[in-house]
Amino acid sequence: MNNVVTLPRSNVQTVAIELRGVWYRVNGRNILREVDLTVERGTTTAIMGLSGSGKTTTLRLMMGLVRPTQGRVFVNGQDITGLNENDLNQIRKRMGLVFQYGALFDSLTVWENVAFGLLRERWLSHAEIDRIVKEKLEAVGLGQPGVERLLPAELSGGMKKRVSLARALAFNPDIILYDEPTTGLDPITTNVVNDLIVRMRDRFNVTSVVVSHDVESMFRIADRIVMIHEGKVIIVGTPDEIRNTTDPIVRQFIHGDTEGPITV
């Protein structure tokens, strides 16, 4: 890991993820424009915005799945912008990503999906892996016997999302990134997932970044809310600050008004 920029020690203790002056361009189109964003350690940050505003790209940048066209991304104090895949993998082992549609491996059973990363760690016994898988499935409300033997094609959309969440939790990561964790879930399962995100922060000091359209859920779980609009961060604040803002774009978004500065 040569020529790698690291954050000062004091910042590393308080900052889990930092995006500094990040631009992301695809086919001549700016997806993100000079985004500066800091995610405090042990907090839940929600990123909201219209579809196509660059929210998911922000998550992918944090995970190192795409590289910024310009600017720098720091995770746990380390600049990941220019890291090779091997070095990135060391960073990713301390992170989890919950995909919007689950992204489960469809040739593997639920058990194998959740155990996927664990099976690659040769120091873990099969019994230990089995215990972790069952514990994580139970944590997401899928503790019923027999679920672990199902294939992803046999699961509902909500179950897929929860298995994806269990898979992300398997390594007890410091940072979990959620891409639309509650979209498409019934109200009860939505609350199960929201409670889990809150519990991960309160019990294990996990840093969470949640990308969502679900305004109610965000107000419930987030310590800080960020809104991205047309590739730029337009507001950062606590749920109360966001709720009481006078910014017309933010107000229109959180109230879902059809009239206003945002035209769809």
Add this chain to the structure above:
Amino acid sequence: MRSLLEAIGSSALSFYRFNVELILLVCESIGFILTRNVNLRQTLFQMAEIGVNSLPIVMLTVGFSGMVLAFYTSAEGMRLGATQYVGGLVALTMFRELGPVITAVVVAARAGSAMAAELGSMVVTEQVDALKAMATSPVEYLVVPRVLASLVMMPLLGLFGDVVGVAGGYFVAVQVGVPSSSYIESVRRLATLQDLFLGLTKMVPFALIVSLVSCHQGLATRGGAQGVGRMTTSAVVLSVVMIYAADFLLSLVLPLP
């Protein structure tokens, strides 16, 4: 004029990019193999998928080709009174050329298309990103097992194809009127084990072409179902063209027995 130049430039750029990416994929795969980062379970599964499941179609296609070849050769042999050459000609053609090439083309169509479609679907459903997010290289987990399985199974398929092709030829030649002993004796006299090995040697580069091109096209998929379909087609087309081009070059390079 300008759009024509743009089209030529864009095609040249795509061709250059394809070659560079393919070379990088080869290097990365070799790196994982040399450092023994090979997923044995996936490799065995792919061996069954590429080898065992392709066996019936390989035997059918190469078998029929041997039968057609024997039919035409026998007819001419009977007319010219040269039936003592029929078996040898069929065997030589099967061993050196038809067996390996048809086997490779059939595997490209059957297993190569499946590889491209499967990997392409994994890309569009974010499963490849999920692998990366779990600190697993898609090349290590998806490409290396397919390359190794192809390298092991395709020469074996070629061998089965050769045997079935010559046997199919025997069946037809005898029906047409070539004496059974003459066919067998001709095979023994004209075709050698070296001819068989020459053909099977070709299967190694063919296996690399099918597996690497198909995996590359699969991983390069963008967009949804349409992208998967497009890359699956291009995987098969590119593999088949490269198999024939490699066959020509190998015929010039490999010494005749």
